[in-house]
Amino acid sequence: MKKLLFVAIAILFSTQLYAQILKPVKWSYGFKKLGKGEAMIFMKATIDDGWHLYSQTVKDGGPIKTTFTFPASAAYTLIGKTIEPTPFTRNEKVFNMDVSFFEHSVIFQQKVKLKTGQATVKGTLEFMTCNDKQCLPPENIEFSVAVK
Template sequence: MKKLLLGIAVSMFSMAAHSQILKPVNWSYAAKRTSKTEATVFIKATIDAGWHLYSQNVKDGGPVKTTFTFPANSAYTVVGKTIEPKAITRYEDTFKMEVSFFEKTAVFQQKVKLKGKTAVVKGTVEFMTCDDKQCLPPEEISFSIPVK
């Protein structure tokens, strides 16, 4: 009986601890072939209400900007910079400066030149989110996007 009660207590504690973890941004991925040798990968951020995801174009001294990294790969090459949608730009007291950010959703696009019939585009995104009360530490997420 003591083991059962201990197990229930541990389960309740771990559920309570897990519910404290904030994850206000969910990422999803897709790819679309645009020609025999090119494709565009789409990296979508779905942002919880009240939270901001910051642009790739934030000046020094502000929040951590969203950064995409694509390591060298023999199956494809990255073409140009990652494109982002039009951001909201506003003065934020927290940073004492104007910052650019996204609310609700943001779809980033990256063109790639394919070296074969298929590829898996791999990389990471580093980002930071804030609401009107707090900022979360920067996070880095790995992704893997098949191009067929």
């Protein structure tokens, strides 16, 4: 009977460990008003140690690059493209190419022109993250930032 109980507990424990989902990147959002009806939207990725998030500039044939998509809005217009700081770049054997990425944290920025005094800036981001042992499937996340 003790053996059966031990096996049942072991199976339950192992399925709980297997069911844990890795989420090595956490996103947060904010804004800063710039004057002249403009604002800067900030999309910050906090990246767990040992993991990296890919740049927006990864070439075809590599990992999925980070991409921001903003739907058309009557409340604001985009000014330029989403900008990022200078990433690390190294050759990754898995992809057989130089790949640009970020570690620890990175803040992406998108300037917008508000058509009224305030707006809710909505968007979708797609990203992929890897460590030295594995890559996780790409994720799509919707976000919104209330600019007041």
